[in-house]
Amino acid sequence: MADSKRVEPDLKFVKDLKAMGADTLKKCYQCATCSVVCPISPEERPFPRKEMIAAQWGLQDRLVGNMDVWLCHYCNDCSTYCPRGARPGDVLNAARALAVRAYAWPACLGRIVPDARYWWLLFAIPAAIFLVILGAAGHLHIPEGEIEFAKFFPTILVDSIFVPLAVLWIPITFGIGIKRFMNEIHTNAVADGRAKRKDIVLPDFLRSLVCVVPTILRHSKFEQCTQNKDRYIPHLLVLFSFLGLFIVTNVFFVALYILHSPGPYSQLNPVKILANASAVALILGAVWLINNRLKDRGENVGRGSYFDWSLLILVLGLGVTGLLSELTRLVHLPAIAYPMYFVHLVFVFCLFAYLPFGKLAHLVYRTLAMAYSHYSGREPCE
Ligand code: SF4
Ligand code: SF4
Structure with a gap:
């Protein structure tokens, strides 16, 4: 039997993302337009669609510690063309803010x-x-x-x-x-x-x-x-x-x-x-x-x-x-x-x-x- 992994949505992380400006993340319906229009996303495993899934599920480890979140330059081409107004640019921006917080010492x-x-x-x-x-x-x-x-x-x-x-x-x-x-x-x-x-x-x-x-x-x-x-x-x-x-x-x-x-x-x-x-x-x-x-x-x-x-x-x-x-x-x-x-x-x-x-x-x-x-x-x- 294949190994299965139970995904536990972290609702607190979703709340934190929303508080940092990603309040629209739930609107995403995974059409992938954002990954297609992003001018700087690599072709293989492009962003930001996969990050939108992680954000909706509150998968903190998939966002914080994800280098792609930092490759995004917040140009908002994705947000402009998103048919749902989910503002993926803002979601990645919020993820970066939470990453800075997660690594901070003190x-x-x-x-x-x-x-x-x-x-x-x-x-x-x-x-x-x-x-x-x-x-x-x-x-x-x-x-x-x-x-x-x-x-x-x-x-x-x-x-x-x-x-x-x-x-x-x-x-x-x-x-x-x-x-x-x-x-x-x-x-x-x-x-x-x-x-x-x-x-x-x-x-x-x-x-x-x-x-x-x-x-x-x-x-x-x-x-x-x-x-x-x-x-x-x-x-x-x-x-x-x-x-x-x-x-x-x-x-x-x-x-x-x-x-x-x-x-x-x-x-x-x-x-x-x-x-x-x-x-x-x-x-x-x-x-x-x-x-x-x-x-x-x-x-x-x-x-x-x-x-x-x-x-x-x-x-x-x-x-x-x-x-x-x-x-x-x-x-x-x-x-x-x-x-x-x-x-x-x-x-x-x-x-x-x-x-x-x-x-x-x-x-x-x-x-x-x-x-x-x-x-x-x-x-x-x-
Ligand atoms: S963020 Fe917008 S463009 Fe990207 S997958 Fe979701 S609905 Fe589609
Ligand atoms: S905001 Fe980021 S993910 Fe969106 S198009 Fe610009 S670089 Fe790509």
Whole structure:
């Protein structure tokens, strides 16, 4: 007699999916139009129809830990053509949000960060920490004279907060999440017969990782979309502005601690130009993306969940407060410049501290899923 496996629908998981924006998933009647129209789904075992079955049955292990969920770029071609209005794009988006939550460590942050009820708490935590530190250091006042942010929030204090976040918190918390993620997608691939070996062969996987980097930098998957093609340029703007700001932060760190050049720097300094250009690109990209989300694309295409919007607001806030800090410093408005700098640091803290638990984590998980897809022979490199 053939082995049979009893399928136990996880109704709590279905409820969680709906709460994350997949409220239409029950409408699906398995016509497969979505898998046919998806411009980036491989021909063999295409998505998202099979994920719609898993979502309807609440098969958590078939969605969380499914690399295909991450290969989806949320272009919504499938949702546009779905005859039932089941919005498969939103269902996969919700599955990604729950995957981020499932891999999160500490688990409590995985629950709090994507929960709209706690947005104020996420901002209140760094604000309170900063106020205590500034109060203890006797810096809770607007300094006199020429505006220098280090007079208000000394660089050594800023770095004593952000360096541990960057070199300890993110690598440890994200590292645990990534390990769980890779274990799960590999285990599923072995179970499906897509991967032969029990362990991932690291050199081969790293080669696959290098192989997908150009695809990500060119955003060529986004280019294949037809419905949300207009997300291509703003998405690129945000990606490259983050890369620019990453370079700027590291150069300024080296300038301060190795070259002993504390700044402020001339506006004509090439690194400063890169910083300002990145800030402008960040704001432009965020406003463009928000505008795209607000466009009416018919009732089949949703406008995203709190999970998506929280990242857009964070990115916009980061860019706007950074640029306003700089502009108000240049025109000498200390009563605005210093508080604005404080708020900017709160946004930066939120970006660093909550990175593994929110939408921004997709940057890493999708990159790894694309690399694994190549590694397991599911997709060639472009
Ligand atoms: S999600 Fe829509 S298009 Fe896809 S199988 Fe279900 S009903 Fe068909
Ligand atoms: S949202 Fe786009 S990429 Fe994702 S399954 Fe639908 S058509 Fe494919």
